[in-house]
Amino acid sequence: MAPLPDGVKLRRTWPQRLLLTLNVFVVLGCFATAAGLGYVESKVGSVQRISLGSVLTSSPDSPGIADPINILLVGVDSEAGLDPEDPRMQDRDGGLRSDTIMLLRLDPEQTKAMLLSFPRDLWLTLGDTGTRAKINSALPFGGPDLLIETIQSNFDLPVNHYVQVDFAQFEQLVNVIDGVEIPFDKPARDEWTGLQIDEPGCIRLDGARALDYVRSRYFEYYEDGEWVADPSADLSRIRRQQDFIRRSLERAVEKGVRNPWTLNGIVNVALDSVTVDDKLTPQDIIGLARRFSSFDPASLELYPLPVYVDATTDGTSIVRPVEREAKPILDRFRGIDASAGSPEAVQLTVLNGTGRPNEGSTTAEGLRGVGFEVASVGDAETVDNAETVVRYLPDARPGAELVARYLLGGAVLEEDPELTSAAVEVTTGLDFTGVSGEPAPATTTSAPATTSSTTAEGEVTDEATTTSGLGVVPGEGRTDICP
Known part of the structure; x- marks a missing residue:
C-alpha cells in the first residue's frame, strides 16, 4: 500500500x-x-x-x-x-x-x-x-x-x-465475497454510471456492477412502458x-x-x-x-x-x-437519551405572550440555564395571554411535558402539528412567573389539540418539505425476490 x-x-x-x-x-x-x-x-x-x-x-x-x-x-x-x-x-x-x-x-x-x-x-x-x-x-x-x-x-x-x-x-x-444480491423489482439503469438491469429479479452484482449501482446518482426504473427518473x-x-x-x-x-x-x-x-x-x-x-x-x-x-x-x-x-428533525437523530450520536427526560434532548422556541419587556429573552436564558436548547426567541402574535401555553409536535409530547414542569405558574399543553421552528414552543402568559431550577412533579393539564401556529421572530425558510424519507430503493420491503 x-x-x-x-x-x-x-x-x-x-x-x-x-x-x-x-x-x-x-x-x-x-x-x-x-x-x-x-x-x-x-x-x-x-x-x-x-x-x-x-x-x-x-x-x-x-x-x-x-x-x-x-x-x-x-x-x-x-x-x-x-x-x-x-x-x-x-x-x-x-x-x-x-x-x-x-x-x-x-x-x-x-x-x-x-x-x-x-x-x-x-x-x-x-x-x-x-x-x-x-x-x-x-x-x-x-x-x-x-x-x-x-x-x-x-x-x-x-x-x-x-x-x-x-x-x-x-x-x-x-x-x-462472491458478489452481493439486490432484489430488483423493476428493470433499472443509470446511463451515467453504466448500470443496466434489463430484467427484474434477484440480481447478484459483481464488483464492477456493484460499483455502478452504489455510484448511481441518476437512477431510473422502468414502469408502465417508460423510464422514470428518481428525482x-x-x-x-x-x-x-x-x-x-x-x-x-x-x-x-x-x-x-x-x-x-x-x-x-x-x-x-x-x-x-x-x-x-x-x-x-x-x-x-x-x-x-x-x-x-x-x-x-x-x-x-x-x-x-x-x-x-x-x-x-x-x-x-x-x-x-x-434542525427540528435533525436534533433527535444528532442527540443519539451525542449520547443524549431523549427517553431519559434530559433537557438537553429538547429543542424549543420561546415567545413573549404578555408584552412584558424582555420576557422572551429572560425566559430563554432561564431555560438554557437548566439545559434546554432554545432555537429562537420572539414575540407572539397576540399579547395579554392569560395562560402560558406549551405547544408541541405530535411526537414531542414528552419534551413538552418536561418543559412545562420547569415553568413557574404552570402551563397548558397543546399539540400543534404545524410547528416549524422547533419541536416545542413556549408562549408565556400572565400567569408565568419564571423558570425553576428543578422540575416540578408532572401535574400539567392538557388542552385539546390545535393546529394553529405562531411565528417566532427571525424564523428561517419554511422547512415543511424535507428530503429525509425520499429515495428509490429496489425491492424495498420485499422479502420474496431474494430468498
Missing part, C-alpha cells in the same frame, strides 16, 4: 459515494475470527495511520474501548489503485478525492451500532475559517483536520476516531447505499467466517484500503473486533441527516439541515 505523501491534500470529488462502512465492519468481523487463528496482530500492525490527535475528541484510554465512541468514516479515491483507463483518471492531477462522509457510533457494551450519513451538498461553515461551502469541500480545502472541526462545530458531535477508506479496492472486496439524486443514493451496506455485511460475514481462505482475502483487501488515526491503537481495534464478533448486520441503525433543498445566491444547488 503506497504511503500518504507529506502534507497530503484531498482533492475535489468525482461524483461517487461508496460503501466505506462495509470495509469497516468487514475488518471488525474478520479480525474477530482471525484473532482465533493467531495472525491478527500482524494484520493490525500493517494498517496505515495519519496524525489527527490534536483535533479528535478525547476517548477512553482503556485497551479495547468500552465506552461508546464516534468514528468519522471518509471514502476517498486514490490514483495508486486505479487502472490508467478508468474514467476516474480523467482530469486528475494527483492526490486523493473524497465524497463519502458518515459518522459511525459504536457502543461496545450494548453491541450496538448506528450510522449517520451526511449529504455531499450540505451547506455549512467550514470549521473556524468563516467560509461557507459544501461539506465535501472541507477535505480538499483543509484536509481531515478541517472536516473533523467542521462536523464538531456545526453539529456539536464528538469525533473520537477517523477512518479513511480507499475505494480503489471496492470492486475487489465485493468480488472476494432525489444524491439523497436517494444514500438510501440505496445504506440498503447495500446491510446486504453486503451479511454476505461478507457469512463468507468470511465460514471460509478461512475467503477470510484472509477479505482482510487483505480491506486493510489495503484503510487508513486510521494515530490514536486508534491495535488493542482498540482488536477489542472492538471481539466485542462485535457476533454483531447482526440487520441491527445496524441507519440515519440520513434530515435536510431541505435550497440554493445559494449564485444559484448553486445545496441542502441545509432541518
